[in-house]
Amino acid sequence: MTTVQDIHPRIGRTAARRSALRRVLTAREISIVFALAVLVAVTAGVRPAFVHSQSIRDILLGAAIVAVLAVGQTVVMITRSVDLSVGSILGLSAYAAGTVLSDHPGLPVVLALVLGMAVGACCGVINGLLVRFGNVPALVVTLGTLYMFRGVAYLWADGEQIYADELPGGFLKLGTASLLGVPYLVVIALIVMVVVGVVLRNYPVGRQLYAMGSSPPGARLAGIPVGRRLLGAFVVSGTLAGLAGVLFAARFGTIDASAGNGYELNVVAAAVVGGVAVAGGVGTVWGAALGALLLTTISSALAVLNINQFWQQAIVGALILLAIGIDRLIALRVAAALKKEGSNVR
């Protein structure tokens, strides 16, 4: 018995055709890696400093936080929902962790992580309950809670800021130190990816989430507890946003109530660029995380190349359109290929 194998199930007898099909299906991850390589090569060619360890480190740290959020967003998006409140949850959690740690500097770092995740989980429960019982689309609910959670953070902060020197050194180390050369933040992000990735791919709960996004009425008829699963997806997304909040606090040290403002759109963009379908049923956490890495690298490269940072938004926009365009193209190709294959019972 094998456990984790390739992204798509074992190839059958007509291996050649099937593997061609598979290549098309996995093209997204490959093309992002390719785009990343080109981007880094070109930027490094113009400004060799770009590949110095410090700037690579910065990119990885930034990407790690967005990737954690994008993984949570993937869980929600494959069910054909969306969670727009993650940026606000991040802010709330970051401020909560900062406040508690500056008041009790002796607190172990792990507890800070747990605290942030608990704050995020509560927000996720609110989102999930509203979506499940309010009978309102997730887009609207989380747009509302985006402002609500942010408002709570502003009320709580009351204009105050938390500075790095108020935070215990052990906590700030989380944001700077490395494990065998890999920054802790990246290690944590990788752990999150592996755990969520394996659950989505190899556990019934994960497949049920894909099923819900793939065919909502079908999921109901198949006896999947749709309401509970959806609530669960929002709790996961909220919890991960809470975790990202603590990581944010550890990395930057200086926290005010506006932390993570506007992150939600970056996160959705990362997921979409990474091949997570807005219509649900399709996408992997790996793709979403790669999308986060690509977007972070782009903004970093533009800074290094002295290109006006306003270009960044235009480029991200173009990337999203490109991603959607490619999706459409692939969908058409795959549909044609499957149709040819589909005539085996006639």
Add this chain to the structure above:
Amino acid sequence: MPPDSTGPLLHVHNVSKSFGVVAAVRDVSIPVYAGEAHALVGENGAGKSTIVKMLAGVHRPDTGSIDLAGRPLDLRSPADARAAGIAVIYQEPTLFPDLSVAENIAMTRPPRGRFGMIDRHRAARTAADLFARLGVEIDPARPARGLSIADQQIVEIAKALSMDTRVLVMDEPTAALTSVEVERLFAVARSLLEQGTAIVFISHRFEEITALCARVTVMRDGQHVSTDLMADLDVDEIVRRMVGRDLSALHPQRTAAPGEVMLQVEGLGRDGVFEDVSFTVRSGEIVALAGLVGSGRSEVVQAVFGVDRRDRGTVRVGGQRLRPNSPRAAMSAGLALVPEDRRLQGLVMDASIQRNVTLPRAGSLARVGLLLGGAERRSAEEWATRLQTKYHRLSDAVSTLSGGNQQKVVLAKWLATMPRVLIIDEPTRGIDVGTKAEVHRLISGLATDGVAVVVVSSELPEVLSLADRVLVMREGRLVRELDRDEATEESVMFAAVGQGPQPAATAESASTATSEPAPELEVSR
């Protein structure tokens, strides 16, 4: 009714169910015995699907109970029904297009391996075994997206087989299957019966019901009409009970007086699909386009209407050449096409009945560019009444209607454009006997009013009873033209398969009246 020594395995007991003010099912009882297939028949809208949904745990009965092996079941959800051993195969497959076929089959109870993970290999093997048992070749690893309806239905059946199914409910599983596939399905069903499974079978094809079922329950207008042993009834009697009237009234007779040529198709061709298709249709005439599935019938009419590309040839309506590939031009020339797949091509399922009926004429009904409710409603009401459509409110979504009534809405939509040429692709697919007769009468009536009608149909009895002339297609070519007197089931079939006499094609033609499906044979492209 004669109970066996043991009681029924599944007993639907005096159940009623209302939706708002509409009583869908009133006081219906159905005893289903282990090892026996029980047919549930009735016209569309008779309440069969509601019964199915109650068995599936989707709806809960308002009154009455559903007993399994003598104990009342409380089915609050589809999961409860599954757990009780009731598997349902719906008319419309409910697969997850983005997941693999094996995953679809394993969705409710996936095999677990190490750390409780899904054992993908075992799931794939199970799927492969099930397909071997069903005698089909579907790759378990491929996604469900892109499977033909028949293949999807097979996957649904495999899904039901993969569980401990005590009661298998099949809601028109054969509607989209070829006769070979139906035979295969029945072989599987029989082996399940031998193992003591009870089957509830819903179909509009009587020869399937007589072939498989031991008992039959007839429903009409949500009420229980009768439950009998199959052996005690003949098809005519069943039909009479279903429709509440005599069969002889179901065949329209019409004396045709064709007028001038309305539709003239010359040398129509599309690479690799059909070639050199020429025919004419006069006003007041009904011409049927017959042939096997895949012979290019639908493609031809779609090219005539302009929704499909045509590479060669001309189409004239009332003597005027039609611009190719433009349904708009076709519509303004007085052409109307009622498509084969009404859900996909004919209706906006979530829009209201009146909106659907008036859709192609929204422009002409509007006042100063505004589509006001009054004109829309009045026009829709007129047509809905003329077609005797059963509906609750004109503002209800079309998706709330039964299949037959949806078809009437599609018809109303196009008839209301007052076409000079009406093309209908499979006018009565999935429609029960009574509604079918109404649709036939309607088509005949239109021809009498001077409309030129082209009917594409797989059902030979339909072709023969409706058409003044039958055009037979084979492998993309028009191979035969038969007049009403020449056209028999034999002559049409011979032309369609391109061979001499074939006993299999005609063997059962004597027994059934209106709902015999066309024998569908293998076509290689």
